[in-house]
Amino acid sequence: MAALAFVRDLPEPWAPASAEELERFEIGLLSGFVLAPAPAALADGTIRGYVGHLEQIRTWFGRPLWEMEPADADAYLGKVLRNSPSGTRLARSQALTT
Template sequence: MAALAVVRDLREHWAPASAEELERFENDVLSGFVLARASAGLADGTIRGDVGHLDQIRSWLEEAMAKGPDPLHLAEVFGLDEKTAMRYADSALALLQQAAEQPSQ
């Protein structure tokens, strides 16, 4: 007996977010993070330190996006060996190309 299966792509296709949408999203995530940490009973100093780490990660990612998938820069910023940095850069480039090829809705 033959059967026919229909498979749907479950990945959502999103249009690129505007700077304002990204800022709102970052604020929502950060607010939720701070609220969760405070609810867990952590002191203000600990939360400030955690938020500082998130800001550092944000600046690294913004810098990486500005410079593109440069293996030498990745190795320097994240302390990676050259082979790993090249693998990460290749993956990032493939993701960027895939995103550019997807039709926006």
């Protein structure tokens, strides 16, 4: 004979996340993904650099970075950062590629 289980009500649905909450979640998620394979001795400045690059790209894009298409990256790196130092373009492209 099968035992009866108690059924409980599910909690109230959560309100949709605000744009700011979604952006914070996305940056945290992407930062963790970027830094996951990094060695444990990674300097704080390096971590801040990766996060800063992701935040700046996200601010320009205006949407979650996982929605970015190659054409969007081309526009950002080739037009927006056209006059930026090559080191800046390299660092942003590496953060985005990772």
